[in-house]
Amino acid sequence: MAPRRPTMQDVAREAGVSTATVSRVFAGLKGSTSRETEERVRTVASRLGYVVNAVAASLRVQYTHSVGLILADISNPFFSRLASGVENALSAAGYGVLLGNSGNTVEEEKRLLRLMSEKQVDAVILASSAGTGEHIREAIGRGLKIILVDSELPDVETDVVAIDNRLAAETAVDHLLDLGHRDIAIVSGPIEASFDRQRLEGYETAFRRRGLTPPADLMLKADSTYEGGRAAVTALLDTGLVPTAFFASNNMMTIGTLAALHDAALAIPETVSVVGFDDLEWYAIFNPRITAVAQPAYAIGRAAAERLLQRIAADEPLPPERFLLETELIVRDSTRPLRTVPDGTPDLKR
């Protein structure tokens, strides 16, 4: 037989107050309850093992104290660190975090947004893989508060917490151009997602600012995974085209790129230079140590969570804001100047 759960009545009787008072205390409502009474109620509740029925409570106070977090790929270290930042901030504030993993697909993202609405979350932090935001506008229309992380959609007016993807990619490619490279491949996820598109734009801008045409045959697009990056680079190398440098535009594709170059026995940086994305701990002890664009994944998650708490607590709706966190290009040993023959053209024999 399951033990009987203590009820609100039990707590009220033991604490010598009305059930309405117990209810007010646990709903966090400001009111006429004194601090002493509140503490007595909490002490008694704790002693009896009383657990608030938050679901029933949410029907009364109109908040579930749950927040949705929809990520493109939780097994990608960037997103898992971001999730850690979100969870730490929200859990400390008494919020539950409902996790959704879209697997980089817009269909799944739509389904998860609907699931989150059904679960009556107060708000959603969404790393969108979409190129347009009709489904997000619809969710906002249904009353859902949404904060976009690591993504930005021109047709959605809402808070955005991200990095400047264009600038981050442009800085990475600039570094390679400064070193004399021109045949620079970008290894990118599918371009529908805003972060992928913006990073590709940054790549193109770096070329154009110098009056150069970005090499269309070196813009590789594949699934944003280890396997995707590895297959795309291998397929390029199989055509006989060997760029002198690679820019991998996310961390899973960075490993995939390194693996494909390893398979093809192309030496880094002697034969090809590589700039990776995100700064994972092993980049600094890899051989060679990996030059990479570092972005503050955990801080992005925390900032999004804090903005969301602000938005929930605000008496009036807040205007949408854009929070861009800083990135840093960390130059290590995987990039070096292009070797040239005496007349200044690339040394293609290498």
Add this chain to the structure above:
Amino acid sequence: MAPRRPTMQDVAREAGVSTATVSRVFAGLKGSTSRETEERVRTVASRLGYVVNAVAASLRVQYTHSVGLILADISNPFFSRLASGVENALSAAGYGVLLGNSGNTVEEEKRLLRLMSEKQVDAVILASSAGTGEHIREAIGRGLKIILVDSELPDVETDVVAIDNRLAAETAVDHLLDLGHRDIAIVSGPIEASFDRQRLEGYETAFRRRGLTPPADLMLKADSTYEGGRAAVTALLDTGLVPTAFFASNNMMTIGTLAALHDAALAIPETVSVVGFDDLEWYAIFNPRITAVAQPAYAIGRAAAERLLQRIAADEPLPPERFLLETELIVRDSTRPLRTVPDGTPDLKR
């Protein structure tokens, strides 16, 4: 002005059925509703943009269709892959996954279990960092279904989905002993957690089976993080004690161990051999390629989720079961035979 949300009444009117029928369809209750009627209700609901108020519905059917997932550290790739397996299986079944991150602390684990109870989840998948399970028994007493993953507590009777941690560690250390190593350090998380304790037991068993005494001064314990592993190994090396081999008992501590050896300019495998834990993609292209114990993180998550769905669907309570998934020692280049001088003793000059 916010648009009016369509109600159950709107759907019932449009579909020409009673609100009770609409309610039954969305609660997933078997009954007298024909398949045609159910489809008509769902089509109308979809057209109107009707979203079930799952919170109110859960009060009627006694299930919230939410499951808690409490992990020790979501930013650790083992746990993020496990989370991906859990989320994929549960989300496909229409369940929401409420994420909790205990940060390897038992206090936070207790708080999260209580939060999950308040949120009225149907069950919790818990990777416990605890050594004893009083708080888990209490939660089960409150009516919570719990499945332990990657952890096992002698005083808690419930399903366990994990690997055989003792055997996995013993196999790793056996490999080093076979290669002639005796001064083998283990780099372990705090021993309170069952997985850490079991891996340490496996390390000790490997020695004892050969009539050897496990070297107590080489059992390093620290936070299960990159920083923890790095600091513990650096502190050992600073004492002047240099083991001939290291076994790092989780993936974050594997990177920490490699970083400390890198800092100390100790060559792998020429000077020290290293066995890592988990098999991350970069292990296979690191220099040297890392010998490691591979465990199926994603499959552990999926298996736990599937068992949980079984348990929820069962008419009678199921007896607790123990599901152990297979691990594999992948031998690569970071381990090699101990060099000895001609009389058979270790070549300490190396």
